[in-house]
Amino acid sequence: xxxxxxxxxxxxxxxxxxxxxxxxxxxxxxxxxxxxxxxxxxxxxxxxxxxxxxxxxxxxxxxxxxxxxxxxxxxxxxxxxxxxxxxxxxxxxxxxxxxxxxxxxxxxxxxxxxxxxxxxxxxxxxxxxxxxxxxxxxxxxxxxxxxxxxxxxxxxxxxxxxxxxxxxxxxxxxxxxxxxxxxxxxxxxxxxxxxxxxxxxxxxxxxxxxxxxxxxxxxxxxxxxxxxxxxxxxxxxxxxxxxxxxxxxxxxxxxxxxxxxxxxxxxxxxxxxxxxxxxxxxxxxxxxxxxxxxxxxxxxxxxxxxxxxxxxxxxxxxxxxxxxxxxxxxxxxxxxxxxxxxxxxxxxxxxxxxxxxxxxxxxxxxxxxxxxxxxxxxxxx
Amino acid sequence: xxxxxxxxxxxxxxxxxxxxxxxxxxxxxxxxxxxxxxxxxxxxxxxxxxxxxxxxxxxxxxxxxxxxxxxxxxxxxxxxxxxxxxxxxxxxxxxxxxxxxxxxxxxxxxxxxxxxxxxxxxxxxxxxxxxxxxxxxxxxxxxxxxxxxxxxxxxxxxxxxxxxxxxxxxxxxxxxxxxxxxxxxxxxxxxxxxxxxxxxxxxxxxxxxxxxxxxxxxxxxxxxxxxxxxxxxxxxxxxxxxxxxxxxxxxxxxxxxxxxxxxxxxxxxxxxxxxxxxxxxxxxxxxxxxxxxxxxxxxxxxxxxxxxxxxxxxxxxxxxxxxxxxxxxxxxxxxxxxxxxxxxxxxxxxxxxxxxxxxxxxxxxxxxxxxxxxxxxxxxx
Numbered sequence: 001x002x003x004x005x006x007x008x009x010x011x012x013x014x015x016x017x018x019x020x021x022x023x024x025x026x027x028x029x030x031x032x033x034x035x036x037x038x039x040x041x042x043x044x045x046x047x048x049x050x051x052x053x054x055x056x057x058x059x060x061x062x063x064x065x066x067x068x069x070x071x072x073x074x075x076x077x078x079x080x081x082x083x084x085x086x087x088x089x090x091x092x093x094x095x096x097x098x099x100x101x102x103x104x105x106x107x108x109x110x111x112x113x114x115x116x117x118x119x120x121x122x123x124x125x126x127x128x129x130x131x132x133x134x135x136x137x138x139x140x141x142x143x144x145x146x147x148x149x150x151x152x153x154x155x156x157x158x159x160x161x162x163x164x165x166x167x168x169x170x171x172x173x174x175x176x177x178x179x180x181x182x183x184x185x186x187x188x189x190x191x192x193x194x195x196x197x198x199x200x201x202x203x204x205x206x207x208x209x210x211x212x213x214x215x216x217x218x219x220x221x222x223x224x225x226x227x228x229x230x231x232x233x234x235x236x237x238x239x240x241x242x243x244x245x246x247x248x249x250x251x252x253x254x255x256x257x258x259x260x261x262x263x264x265x266x267x268x269x270x271x272x273x274x275x276x277x278x279x280x281x282x283x284x285x286x287x288x289x290x291x292x293x294x295x296x297x298x299x300x301x302x303x304x305x306x307x308x309x310x311x312x313x314x315x316x317x318x319x320x321x322x323x324x325x326x327x328x329x330x331x332x333x334x335x336x337x338x339x340x341x342x343x344x345x346x347x348x349x350x351x352x353x354x355x356x357x358x359x360x361x362x363x364x365x366x367x368x369x370x371x372x373x374x375x376x377x378x379x380x381x
Numbered sequence: 382x383x384x385x386x387x388x389x390x391x392x393x394x395x396x397x398x399x400x401x402x403x404x405x406x407x408x409x410x411x412x413x414x415x416x417x418x419x420x421x422x423x424x425x426x427x428x429x430x431x432x433x434x435x436x437x438x439x440x441x442x443x444x445x446x447x448x449x450x451x452x453x454x455x456x457x458x459x460x461x462x463x464x465x466x467x468x469x470x471x472x473x474x475x476x477x478x479x480x481x482x483x484x485x486x487x488x489x490x491x492x493x494x495x496x497x498x499x500x501x502x503x504x505x506x507x508x509x510x511x512x513x514x515x516x517x518x519x520x521x522x523x524x525x526x527x528x529x530x531x532x533x534x535x536x537x538x539x540x541x542x543x544x545x546x547x548x549x550x551x552x553x554x555x556x557x558x559x560x561x562x563x564x565x566x567x568x569x570x571x572x573x574x575x576x577x578x579x580x581x582x583x584x585x586x587x588x589x590x591x592x593x594x595x596x597x598x599x600x601x602x603x604x605x606x607x608x609x610x611x612x613x614x615x616x617x618x619x620x621x622x623x624x625x626x627x628x629x630x631x632x633x634x635x636x637x638x639x640x641x642x643x644x645x646x647x648x649x650x651x652x653x654x655x656x657x658x659x660x661x662x663x664x665x666x667x668x669x670x671x672x673x674x675x676x677x678x679x680x681x682x683x684x685x686x687x688x689x690x691x692x693x694x695x696x697x698x699x700x701x702x703x704x705x706x707x708x709x710x711x712x713x714x715x716x717x718x719x720x721x722x723x724x725x726x727x728x729x730x731x732x733x734x735x736x737x738x739x740x741x742x743x744x745x746x747x748x749x750x751x752x753x754x755x756x757x758x759x760x761x762x
Contacts, residue, residue, distance in 0.1 A: 005411060008384060013414040018639060020414045029410035029640055030386060033394040033401045035719050036588070069589045070613065071450045073635035077613040105612035200636055207417070208450045208589045208638030229610070231486035232451065232458040252724075254454035255581055257589030258399060259410055260641065338416050343633075 003027055011333065012365050015340035016148045016178055016314040016355040017201035020365060021263075022270060025205055028263040037250030041258055044265045049246040051268035052213060055180065055276060056187035056195065062216035063187065066235070066242050067264065069257045070210035072177040074233060075196025076105040078212055079142075079173050081230040082222040083194060086110035088139035091132060091170075093124045095154060096147035097343050102175055106142070109229060114138075120346060121304045121316075123154050126162060133166040140171040140193075145179035149344040151302075151316035151353065152309050153183055160190045171218055177201060180211070181271060182283045182313035182357050193218040199260065202283075202313055204267040204358035208260045267358075280312075286361045287312035290354070293370055298377060303351060313357040316342065318350060323380050325349060331376035337369050384408055392714065393746050396721035397529045397559055397695040397736040398582035401746060402644075403651060406586055409644040418631030422639055425646045430627040432649035433594060436561065436657060437568035437576065443597035444568065447616070447623050448645065450638045451591035453558040455614060456577025457486035459593055460523075460554050462611040463603040464575060467491035469520035472513060472551075474505045476535060477528035478724050483556055487523070490610060495519075501727060502685045502697075504535050507543060514547040521552040521574075526560035530725040532683075532697035532734065533690050534564060541571045552599055558582060561592070562652060563664045563694035563738050574599040580641065583664075583694055585648040585739035589641045648739075661693075667742045668693035671735070674751055679758060684732060694738040697723065699731060704761050706730060712757035718750050 005027035013020055034041045045067070052065035068074060084090065087110060092103040094117040106113050116132055118124045133141075141163055146153045160172050171193040176185060181202030185195065192215065199209035214222070214235070222235040231237070237253050244251035271279060291310060294300050294317055303316035319325040325341075329352060332339055342351040356366045386408035394401055415422045426448070433446035449455060465471065468491060473484040475498040487494050497513055499505045514522075522544055527534045541553050552574040557566060562583030566576065573596065580590035595603070595616070603616040612618070618634050625632035652660060672691060675681050675698055684697035700706040706722075710733060713720055723732040737747045 003386075003389060005384075007411070007413040010413040010415075011419075013416050013419075015416050018414050018417065018636065026411040026413065030388070030407040032388040032391040032407065033399050033587075035394050035396050035721070036399065038392075038394075038719060069450060069452045069455070069591075071635040071637075074450070074613045077611065080612070108609045108612045108615075198636065200639075206414075206638065206640040207636045208641055210450075228489045230458065231461070231489045232455045232614070234489075254452040255399065255579065255588045256452075257587065257641070258581075259587040260589055260638070338419060340416070 011336050011338050012360070012369070013338045014355050014360060014365060014369050015338060016353055018207050019201060019204060019355055019357045020359045021204060021206065022359045024270065025263045025267050028266040029206060029259050031259050031262045034258050036255050036258055037252065042245060042248060042250050044262050045245040045256065046248050048261060048265050048268060049242060051272055052211070054272055055268065056185060056213050057189070058187040060188050060216065064214050064219055064239065064242060066212040066238055067261060068210045068238065069208060071207060072196065072198030072210060074210040075212055076102050077230060078233045078235065079194055079196060080106045080109035080111060081233055082225065082235045083171055083173065083218055084109065084111050084140060085225065087112055089114070089136065091116065091138045091141045093129065093141065093143050093154065093159070094118060095123055095144050095150055095152045097149035097345065098147050098175065098177070099144040102142055102144065118152070120344065121150055121152060122306065123152055123309045126158055129159060130162045130166055133163065133170070138167060138170045140173050142173045142175065144175040145183060145185065146311040146313060148178045148314065150304065151311045151314050152304050153179065153311040156185065156192065157190045160192060164191055178311065178313055182280065183311070184277070184280050187213060199264060202357040203264070204271070205263045206260060208257055209264060283312045283357065283361055286356055286366055287315065290356060290366055290370065291315055298374060314353055314355045316351050316353050319352065320377070323377070325352065327380055328376055331379060332372055335372040335376065337372050392717050392719050393741065393750070394719045395736050395741060395746060395750050396719060397734055399588050400582060400585060400736055400738045401741045402585060402587065403740045405651065406644045406648050409647040410587060410640050412640050412643045415639050417636050417639055418633065423626060423629060423631050425643050426626040426637065427629050429642060429646050429649060430623060432653055433592070435653055436649065437566060437594050438570070439568040439594070441569050441597065445595050445600055445620065445623060447593040447619055448642060449591045449619065450589060452588060453577065453579030453591060455591040456593055457483050458611060459614045459616065460575055460577060461487045461490035461492060462614055463606065463616045464552055464554065464599055465490065465492050465521060466606065468493055470495070470517065472497065472519045472522045474510065474522065474524050474535065474540070475499060476504055476525050476531055476533045478530035478726065479528050479556065479558070480525040483523055483525065499533070501725065502531055502533060503687065504533055504690045507539055510540060511543045511547055514544065514551070519548060519551045521554050523554045523556065525556040526564060526566065527692040527694060529559045529695065531685065532692045532695050533685050534560065534692040537566065537573065538571045541573060545572055559692065559694055563661065564692070565658070565661050568594060580645060583738040584645070585652070586644045587641060589638055590645060664693045664738065664742055667737055667747055668696065671737060671747055671751065672696055679755060695734055695736045697732050697734050700733065701758070704758070706733065708761055709757055712760060713753055716753040716757065718753050
């Protein structure tokens with residue numbers, strides 16, 4: 001970080017991403033220009049790629065991280081175009097809007113997609129997954145770790161165990177956009193093959209980066225793919241670049257987002273300054289506490305009725321029946337808090353979503369929001 | 382901009398992108414979090430999309446600008462996957478490394494590519510282009526406005542005139558990565574169909590944005606394409622989003638890079654604070670002056686011998702015969718200037734490149750670099 005910076009007072013963005021950023025992360029965004037192959041930036045990018053290994057608890061040197069300019073969505077294209085050949089079969093576990101969109105992306109690349117859809121606000125039962133994997137042979141399975149539309153967290157470890165037991169060749173692809181940095185994800189141990197995430201959620205950096213992590217066998221498939229179906233999202237093209245930067249050398253395929261990657265280094269340094277399990281525990285505590293307060297003190301209903309499947313980075317709350325949703329969001333905005341509307345197709349207008357990830361969890365923003373929410377409800381009664 | 386910021390002293394990055402940024406642009410990168418659908422960010426993005434029309438001198442309301450998270454390279458995928466169907470014919474005018482890479486991208490999407498290659502440091506002769514267009518029917522022609530590897534600027538207006546005369550149905554696709562913001566580009570008047578560019582060159586914003594501009598007929602082709610071949614780079618998916626933001630409404634397909642787009646607003650406001658032709662003239666003056674000094678005062682040879690085809694945003698200079706290239710770059714670095722090595726496959730190691738775009742042109746960086754270059758050469762004699 002090149003200077004002391006204290007961000008001005010502003011409305012707190014407590015949506016499930018983009019989240020609030022630390023002063024140090026924002027200061028890093030204002031880093032003066034550096035050449036993408038300068039020693040300074042190479043050291044930054046090297047640190048980022050090494051830190052990703054720690055974040056994913058991966059010690060296998062044959063796994064590989066990637067940071068591309070793009071959004072979380074780009075990660076779907078990377079998975080679809082690099083890990084699958086046209087016609088290959090994919091089992092999509094759908095826990096909401098984002099799972100379904102991932103399925104749309106897979107179909108664009110001619111994957112043969114089957115979808116197992118969970119009940120709204122629930123996960124796909126493990127028994128159903130096992131049954132389906134026994135019935136059909138799949139080249140890959142996709143799991144939306146946390147579907148931001150429903151606030152449901154899937155049990156990646158348990159699902160992956162079933163895959164290993166029933167259909168070990170099936171690649172395990174995890175959409176970790178709203179989970180990485182808040183929910184535990186043990187890449188090697190759980191046998192995950194590919195995780196895609198983005199910068200603007202629990203990783204705590206402004207939007208603009210697609211962050212990926214791949215296993216040895218998934219990478220081998222990508223590198224040996226006969227027919228390329230993407231240029232910008234091609235792992236064949238990006239792998240030597242990432243390996244170069246991680247080993248301390250510059251390389252060029254497309255210009256990296258120097259400032260945002262510098263901010264990513266700052267945020268990953270902050271995240272890894274304590275054991276990551278401490279971070280996950282802290283998020284779970286704040287989340288559990290917020291959910292309890294919302295239900296017990298404020299008398300509101302939250303979306304996953306079964307708290308075992310409720311994500312820890314956000315809370316989806318039904319609007320109370322006697323209150324007009326937009327009025328509540330407006331009240332909160334007047335009090336300086338931005339929360340998100342609901343986006344699940346069947347529930348639009350019926351609920352709102354509060355993000356509690358990263359900086360906000362440590363800076364006490366959630367307590368302030370809780371107070372504002374209580375006041376707003378009282379005023380609207 | 383939310384605060385006063387003066388960037389610290391640092392090595393000046395005078396490469397053909399990323400360029401140096403203004404204090405105001407860097408301050409905008411540190412904008413506190415805003416929701417991507419907040420009124421604040423919608424106003425920012427609306428302004429950006431409206432400003433792009435002015436930058437491209439377009440008054441046709443049926444043209445459309447796009448700003449995606451990505452790099453310049455992503456623009457090639459957008460062109461290849463949205464404007465062409467597999468098997469369609471493309472004539473690539475190659476003036477260097479980047480033209481050839483664009484051709485590689487087009488082939489990934491199964492375009493049928495013919496390449497007309499210019500002599501190194503020259504453009505493809507207009508007569509040769511006309512002859513080829515008469516010989517074969519092309520669905521599109523690609524022009525690298527400025528190929529950063531050779532510092533050659535193509536005459537987009539003249540080429541487009543030939544296309545209109547000989548083969549008016551052919552889409553005119555311009556790679557403006559190293560031209561937009563420094564070379565004139567009259568989108569409507571010249572009959573251009575698609576321009577792709579990036580944030581980190583003459584547009585003056587940190588890397589991370591792919592910036593696109595499309596004509597009515599090219600957009601119609603993209604929207605009516607039968608088979609989608611990309612998800613993240615799909616204009617079918619992005620067009621309603623950009624139209625919404627430009628008309629002052631939020632919309633969601635993938636999370637936009639809020640901070641970098643805010644910096645883009647700041648930079649476009651700076652660029653449009655004077656008539657753009659004044660900006661182009663200023664860049665031409667600084668470029669002509671630098672080239673003259675390098676040749677006449679320093680006795681060095683520059684790459685395009687014919688100055689009529691020399692780009693104005695950078696200068697490619699051969700290392701003098703009696704001096705070791707890396708030594709010269711090291712000297713310059715010690716004096717606080719970062720310039721770029723050469724990347725044309727046939728000339729690697731034989732030349733270096735100096736970027737003179739945007740903030741550096743106005744802040745007197747080029748004069749300082751000239752002095753350091755003279756001193757370095759003297760010391761290495």
